[in-house]
Amino acid sequence: MAYSEKVIDHYENPRNVGGFGKEDAGVGTGMVGAPACGDVMRLQIKVNEQGIIEDAKFKTYGCGSAIASSSLVTEWVKGKTLDEAMTIKNSQIAEELELPPVKIHCSVLAEDAIKAAIEDYRKKSGASSSETH
């Protein structure tokens, strides 16, 4: 299958690979998977006191599209508020990476991962960052 140049770029030079301590303050962790493809994706965000995502890391085992999708999302969420990051749609990821229809589910996985990371952060910080404003 032919990958787009953008997928290959993210695959060969993945941005922000790695992780933060799960229990560290300000860290939210999202783990999602797609058993059919054997994909497993961990996406973590580090949120500062102003509620801005100041850093993001990922670790993904899966195909090139899954790696590229998660790599791209870590780039996109940096500097965003949690509410802004929540609005990222898989269709935007798929469009940016020019994913073919059979690989759309990889972008869905990345959207689910960032949402799960935000939910985890909000749960850990007592939901104080979003529901009270």
Added chain:
Amino acid sequence: MEAGAALCPQCGALQPFDPSLSLFAILGLAEGFVIDPAALRSAALERLRAVHPDRFAQADGRTQRQSLEWTTRLNEAQAVLGDPLRRGDYLFSRHFGQSALGEEMGSLRDPEVLMRQMERREALEEAAAVRDQAALERLRAEAHAEEKQIEEQLAASFTAPEAGRIAPLLQEWQYLRKFLAEIDQYEERWDFA
């Protein structure tokens, strides 16, 4: 006439294939997770022989097509039911209306299952980085042992099927299959390097 029989017991004529037959009925087996592999093999062989296209080489076009359809369906049933993971997922879809492994289930969130896959893949990556063949063998043996365990758990779970209990077992098994394929790929790459 026995459900799923390809030939009329009176006249021996090939019957049209009935698409509503379950994979178990196609082979004349009782529906359930636990199957005797020898019984599956002999049922498939016997039925494949009865519908074999060579036997209908002189028959009309319609009968020839039916013979081919029966052959295809029997082979398919044997392939699915012969693999305990595919058999389990097929039974899951019979009970709950969809595969436990498809995209329609949405992405998997079970942190325990996911954590195990992450750790497994990390261990494989580390072993592969230093071409540690013994470690690879160890990981493979562990994965096979886990497959066995899951098969036993599935056999117990299918006696009173609950989607929430069976789906994670099938999903973990599917991950194990991908993991084992990954090990094979590393080894193949080394063989030719």
